[in-house]
Amino acid sequence: MNTKRIVLFASGSGSNVENIVNYFNDETHITVTAVFTNKRDAKVIDRCNRLNISALFFNKHAFINSDCVLEMVKALKPDLIVLAGFLWKIPENLINAFPNSIINIHPALLPKYGGKGMYGMRVHQAVKDNHEIETGITIHYVNSNYDEGAIIHQAKTIVTKEDSPESIAEKVHQLEYEHFPKVIEQLLKG
Numbered sequence: 001m002n003t004k005r006i007v008l009f010a011s012g013s014g015s016n017v018e019n020i021v022n023y024f025n026d027e028t029h030i031t032v033t034a035v036f037t038n039k040r041d042a043k044v045i046d047r048c049n050r051l052n053i054s055a056l057f058f059n060k061h062a063f064i065n066s067d068c069v070l071e072m073v074k075a076l077k078p079d080l081i082v083l084a085g086f087l088w089k090i091p092e093n094l095i096n097a098f099p100n101s102i103i104n105i106h107p108a109l110l111p112k113y114g115g116k117g118m119y120g121m122r123v124h125q126a127v128k129d130n131h132e133i134e135t136g137i138t139i140h141y142v143n144s145n146y147d148e149g150a151i152i153h154q155a156k157t158i159v160t161k162e163d164s165p166e167s168i169a170e171k172v173h174q175l176e177y178e179h180f181p182k183v184i185e186q187l188l189k190g
Contacts, residue, residue, distance in 0.1 A: 003028070004188040007078040008035045009086035014044025016084035016105065016176055021051050023181035030188055033076050038063065038088055064091050073098075080188060083142065084180070087119055090142050102142040103187070105180050107172045109154055110138040114147030124165040124172065132159050135168060137175045139183050153183045 006024070010017050017035055024030045034054040037044055048055035062068035070093050073081065083090070083104040090102060106114060106123075112132075113123045127135045136156040141149035155178070157171040 004030045004079040005077055006030065006032045006184065006188075007073055007076055007081050008032060009081065009083045010035060010037055010042065010044040011039055011087040012042060012044065012085045014042065014047040014085070015173070016180060017044050017053075018047045018051065019177045020082065020084060020181050020184065021053055023185075027185075030185065033078065036069065036073070038086070044085075060088075063088065067093060070094055070097055080184065082184060089116075089146060090144075092144060095142065095144060100141055103152065103184070104140055104142050104147075104149070105176055106138045106140065106147050107135075107169070107176070108138065109134070109136045109156065110140065110147055110151060114138075116146050118147070121165055121169060124168040127159060127168055128163065128165050131161075135159050135172060137172060137179060139180065152187070153179060155179045 008017050008020065021032050024032060032053055034056055035044060035048050036056050036058060038058060040057050045055045056072065058069050073094065074097065081098055081102040083102065095102065108114065108123045108127065113126050134156050136154055138151055139153040140151045143149040155175045157175055159168055
């Protein structure tokens with residue numbers, strides 16, 4: 001069996017990146033080959049150093065106005081590109097080069113609380129402000145619109161009146177850690 005290759009994109013602390021890397025550590029047929037980040041000071045770089053994973057920083061021009069990032073990703077021959085807390089919209093050249101091979105995780109039950117500017121605590125605050133009784137995660141394919149790609153998997157958690165945006169975030173993070181690596185594995189082995 002050929003080894004399946006994952007390339008991750010992240011913009012922040014990289015807790016999902018670390019969870020995914022650790023999940024596949026003992027897997028001989030699936031490997032995380034590199035992590036791309038658009039923030040020079042992102043904590044995910046420290047995690048990559050600790051985990052012995054290549055981390056590559058790029059700027060907006062390399063991502064949007066050239067094929068620089070595209071060519072680097074192509075060279076790694078990924079079977080799946082995983083957005084794990086990556087905040088920029090994926091450009092058409094990358095989407096076209098990897099059709100149905102780029103997935104994202106969103107911290108809400110899409111189509112609710114998706115779209116440009118809806119990420120992180122903004123989502124959890126909106127869930128709280130709208131008195132939702134449940135929230136969760138959505139793992140979906142990436143297309144040319146924010147959070148509108150075909151849904152692969154959703155998982156839910158209850159929201160109580162006592163929950164704060166921070167406690168909602170913690171519940172959602174637990175769902176991410178539990179489900180994201182398993183869905184990635186299913187996609188690669190399916």
